[in-house]
Amino acid sequence: MNITGAEIVVRTLQELNVSHIFGYPGGAVLFIYDEIFKQNKVKHILVRHEQGAAHAADAYSRSTGSPGVCLVTSGPGLTNAVTGIATAYMDSIPLVVISGQVPSHAIGQDAFQEADTVGITRSCTKYNVLVQRVEDIAPLIRQAFHIAQTGRPGPVLVDIPKDITAQIAAYAPDKSPIVMRSYNPVAKANKQQIKRALQLIKNAKRPMIYTGGGVILGNAAAELTKFADKTKFPVTNTLMGLGGYPANKKQFLGMLGMHGTYEANMAMQYCDVLLAIGARFDDRVIGDPTHFAREKRQIIHADIDPSSISKRVAVDVPIVGYIDDILKELNSGIAASLPEPKPLAEWWKQIDGWRAKKCMNYKKATRIIKPQQVIEALHEETRGDAFVTSDVGQHQMWAAQYYPFNKPRRWINSGGLGTMGFGLPAAMGVQLAHPKAQVACVTGEASIMMCIQELSTCKQYRLPLKIINLNNRYMGMVRQWQEFFHGNRYAESYMDALPDFVTLAESFGHVGIRIEHPKDLKAGIKHAFAQKDKLVFLDILTDPTENVYPMVAAGKGLSEMVLAEDL
Amino acid sequence: MRRILSILIENQPGALSRVANLFSARGYNIESLTVAPTEDSTLSRMTVVTHGNDATTEQITKQVNKLIEVYKVIDITEEKHVERELMIVKVRAAGEGREEIKRLVDIFRAVIINVTPKTYIIQITGNQQKLNSFITALGNSAILEIARTGACGLTRLDK
Ligand SMILES: Cc1cc2nc3c(=O)[nH]c(=O)nc-3n(C[C@H](O)[C@H](O)[C@H](O)COP(=O)(O)OP(=O)(O)OC[C@H]3O[C@@H](n4cnc5c(N)ncnc54)[C@H](O)[C@@H]3O)c2cc1C
Ligand SMILES: Cc1ncc(C[n+]2csc(CCOP(=O)(O)OP(=O)(O)O)c2C)c(N)n1
Ligand SMILES: [Mg+2]
Numbered sequence: 073m074n075i076t077g078a079e080i081v082v083r084t085l086q087e088l089n090v091s092h093i094f095g096y097p098g099g100a101v102l103f104i105y106d107e108i109f110k111q112n113k114v115k116h117i118l119v120r121h122e123q124g125a126a127h128a129a130d131a132y133s134r135s136t137g138s139p140g141v142c143l144v145t146s147g148p149g150l151t152n153a154v155t156g157i158a159t160a161y162m163d164s165i166p167l168v169v170i171s172g173q174v175p176s177h178a179i180g181q182d183a184f185q186e187a188d189t190v191g192i193t194r195s196c197t198k199y200n201v202l203v204q205r206v207e208d209i210a211p212l213i214r215q216a217f218h219i220a221q222t223g224r225p226g227p228v229l230v231d232i233p234k235d236i237t238a239q240i241a242a243y244a245p246d247k248s249p250i251v252m253r254s255y256n257p258v259a260k261a262n263k264q265q266i267k268r269a270l271q272l273i274k275n276a277k278r279p280m281i282y283t284g285g286g287v288i289l290g291n292a293a294a295e296l297t298k299f300a301d302k303t304k305f306p307v308t309n310t311l312m313g314l315g316g317y318p319a320n321k322k323q324f325l326g327m328l329g330m331h332g333t334y335e336a337n338m339a340m341q342y343c344d345v346l347l348a349i350g351a352r353f354d355d356r357v358i359g360d361p362t363h364f365a366r367e368k369r370q371i372i373h374a375d376i377d378p379s380s381i382s383k384r385v386a387v388d389v390p391i392v393g394y395i396d397d398i399l400k401e402l403n404s405g406i407a408a409s410l411p412e413p414k415p416l417a418e419w420w421k422q423i424d425g426w427r428a429k430k431c432m433n434y435k436k437a438t439r440i441i442k443p444q445q446v447i448e449a450l451h452e453e454t455r456g457d458a459f460v461t462s463d464v465g466q467h468q469m470w471a472a473q474y475y476p477f478n479k480p481r482r483w484i485n486s487g488g489l490g491t492m493g494f495g496l497p498a499a500m501g502v503q504l505a506h507p508k509a510q511v512a513c514v515t516g517e518a519s520i521m522m523c524i525q526e527l528s529t530c531k532q533y534r535l536p537l538k539i540i541n542l543n544n545r546y547m548g549m550v551r552q553w554q555e556f557f558h559g560n561r562y563a564e565s566y567m568d569a570l571p572d573f574v575t576l577a578e579s580f581g582h583v584g585i586r587i588e589h590p591k592d593l594k595a596g597i598k599h600a601f602a603q604k605d606k607l608v609f610l611d612i613l614t615d616p617t618e619n620v621y622p623m624v625a626a627g628k629g630l631s632e633m634v635l636a637e638d639l
Numbered sequence: 640m641r642r643i644l645s646i647l648i649e650n651q652p653g654a655l656s657r658v659a660n661l662f663s664a665r666g667y668n669i670e671s672l673t674v675a676p677t678e679d680s681t682l683s684r685m686t687v688v689t690h691g692n693d694a695t696t697e698q699i700t701k702q703v704n705k706l707i708e709v710y711k712v713i714d715i716t717e718e719k720h721v722e723r724e725l726m727i728v729k730v731r732a733a734g735e736g737r738e739e740i741k742r743l744v745d746i747f748r749a750v751i752i753n754v755t756p757k758t759y760i761i762q763i764t765g766n767q768q769k770l771n772s773f774i775t776a777l778g779n780s781a782i783l784e785i786a787r788t789g790a791c792g793l794t795r796l797d798k
Contacts, residue, residue, distance in 0.1 A: 190653060195664045199707040202652075219707060254649055254710040379701035382694070 078103035098145025100172025124497035126156020131498035147185030162488025166220035198226030223257025261393030280343035285312030286350015295399035304413035319476030363629025447474035463495035463519030466548035493522030527580035577609035671789025
């Protein structure tokens, strides 16, 4: 069948079972839009800013496990999407970006809306490529999906010059496996290392399981739960790993790291065998690596990306492979090496001592709403089963701390890049992927302004999101650092001249509700969720002085936490 | 420690910039970098000379390996290997110094490839040490301009 390059683009997306594509049109992609118009298999979602397209596609992927797809025009369309691409890159999300480029003959001529797309996105994509011949379109798009989803996932960009989308070539669907000479992510874990790991697991006296985004990305939550059930070891999750192990289990110590629990951080510091699974020893997780290395422990590190291993912390047993497979091997090996879980009474006693600090307690007030309280009320109203997206700041930390997740892919946030503006478009992507589900976006009055235009997209597609704006009139996270480290000089962290979010939401055709008193909180949230088919923007005025605790200050060690009770 | 990484990479547009970009983005230093096609025209060999301790070099190697178009990376300083670099030097060669330079050229087994009444251009190959010694021997005052290719190398292994 001979068809145009543009039609090949759309047919290839159909062939790859793409259900949604998030995009924004422009000159360089007009032929592609023409083909999108002529079919109805791939649904196009028109965003209001290309950053929103990338975030929505990214969150579509985070919530489903399938790659997200976005389509942008050349030049400004692409540069607008860069923040979204970099966000996906830092959190290893399989995102496929198709960008239009000026016609081949105009490349390098400073043509209208020309940008060096491949150059600009080189360091924030797993791979990117400029299509040079119409015959290459289908194979390069298939290859993009392959690269995005295999090994350590990540965004892949395919840049297509406009003239090529108008040329004609033969097209036939092709489901044969993709073979690339230079790209073969390690598949099978080394048996010897598995054996060494089992030996350490068997002899551990103070074991600790520390898991991250890799468990979510690798769909290994069920296998992890099995492993934890068999060993009865304590478990902690990174911010990206929440939901990878059910938070309602007794073995769960909560999140670790900068704003992690006292018990998780102490257990991390003082364990004798640490199993790091799909987690990358981030600076917000272990703090100062020298302080971390002061305590002697054996570290087993399972990750698909060899460069994640021994990057910040020297590792004793590296296991390179897919987590699901590695956990399966460990689970079957354990039957022989550790048929009965060891009681580890001493260790649990120590952990329970740390737990007794109740580091997540906070003081409620009668006149002012505490942000933690809002998240607890949200949890109660949604019975802990909602998809929760978040922006970046204090509200993000409170959402992570006070909304326990029992399932993977429910907690959707930007951890690595920490991109304000992520929450709302992310919630759109999630809601489109799960039309019947409850989707809440926890945000702050500063973050929400960064992609507020997407309220218009929500109207167009009738997305009944519930936006929980923890409005503290401050860039709270910035203010907190200024309070702690910059002598209370709140330079530019106060949000002056905020909009009236209630009428703002109404002007977009949504429902806006303001809640100011603790006594109205539960009823207000209930009322919002009762409006099943409407987007409700809850503008909740919260305590402007509240800080996130516990806190390991940047550059400090895990056992040097500041707790709320210390103050 | 000085390390020589030998990288086989798909001969595709932009391959060089991917590697160079990775080094600058991750703050690894590059002393020199050479690239040219190999016996297999679909692959290029890139030789990168860098400095780092074991941990850094291990990270660099892993990161380079992660590039989709990289076929193979080896740290040839880990193996028995040969290393060569080509340098051409333009020197002042007037008066009595002219003979002395000619003698140095012979001692270092270099060649004079261009002659004017006042200058020579000398071509010399060898490892980094040899080229550096030649520069020292010539002395700063004689040297007008230098162009070096950067090192390339191969292991001595049978394959
Ligand atoms: C304001 C703010 C505060 C923060 N505070 C904290 C905090 O207190 N605590 C905290 O934990 N984080 C915090 N973060 C997040 C932090 O910056 C990092 O994003 C996060 O800790 C990284 O999570 P991770 O280690 O799970 O790695 P991820 O980024 O999720 O990486 C996943 C790892 O798994 C591997 N992997 C992926 N798929 C597979 C597979 N199938 N098989 C095997 N391996 C696989 C990857 O190679 C990678 O190494 C904060 C972020 C912000 C913005
Ligand atoms: C795009 C972007 N710019 C700047 C920052 C730095 N930053 C981190 S948190 C924050 C303040 C967020 O304020 P708000 O959304 O009101 O959340 P709060 O901390 O008050 O809950 C800022 C400016 C960022 N993370 N992202
Ligand atoms: Mg705020």
